[in-house]
Amino acid sequence: MNKIALLKLAWDMMSSNDKWAIFYRRIFGCNKDPPNKIQFWKDNWLGEPLVDCLGISDDLLSALSTLCSDFILDSRWMIPTFISNLFPEVSRRIASTGISSNMDKLIWLNSENGILDLRNAYIKVDSNPPGPSWCKLIWANFIPPSQYFLVWRLFHNKVPSDDNLQQKGCSLASMCSLCRSSIESFEHLFLSCPFATYHWC
Ligand SMILES: [Zn+2]
Known part of the structure; x- marks a missing residue:
């Protein structure tokens, strides 16, 4: 039960704009407020992170801090040329991803409303039993x-x-x-x- 409560708490701390969550994000060194700016290369907004899709070396991760919004101009994707040339399928998936004028927000997968509640947290924890030795x-x-x-x-x-x-x-x-x-x-x-x-x- 502790794992379920901790998962729910961690989710709320990352995604909530309540004062207590903003306070704790600042205490623990996360200064992204609002916290939901989606990172183009590292966040899972395309089904899996782009760094995994493209096989980008771990050595480069720290240099990749641009946001999805940096690659959008006039409500259109500005897809980097090397992705278009070398990864046409990834490029197609990016181009077919809808662009909303609403603020970015974190979505919990396999949840009807995109929010992690205790029921979803239980399902997640229960489907990840303790690993082997x-x-x-x-x-x-x-x-x-x-x-x-x-x-x-x-x-x-x-x-x-x-x-x-x-x-x-x-x-x-x-x-x-x-x-x-x-x-x-x-x-x-x-x-x-x-x-x-x-x-x-
Ligand atoms: Zn061989």
Whole structure:
């Protein structure tokens, strides 16, 4: 029950414009008031964050702070050229996303009104049971953040391998740069590539 209440509290702190929420956001270093400006690259306004869609390196995340509103002019999307050229499917999805004159706001997915209530919080917590013991190993202090984040991305199929980029609509030719005998996919790179099997065996 504590997890449900904490999830609801965290949501309210992020999304509410009540005085107590504004106060706590300032106390904890979040000065975005109103808090609901949507970040173009990092927020999940397109179904998944653009940094994941485009396979953008984690090293660049801190430099990507522009908002969705920065890419809108006269109620039209100003899509960066490299996205249009290299990721036509992503570009199409952006172009088909409606633009509203209303203020941005956070939406809780799988909720009828976009608001997280206790019932939705219970469903979310209940559908995410405690992870297996390997989680403690992956998130251990002695492992560098860049490496345990890579493992996290592997488990969630978020690695920007060629096959993943192709599924996002990126038109590119693919070949494993190690063995040059197969397309570059997650399964090939880490499991079936001769170089991988040599490493594991
Ligand atoms: Zn290979």
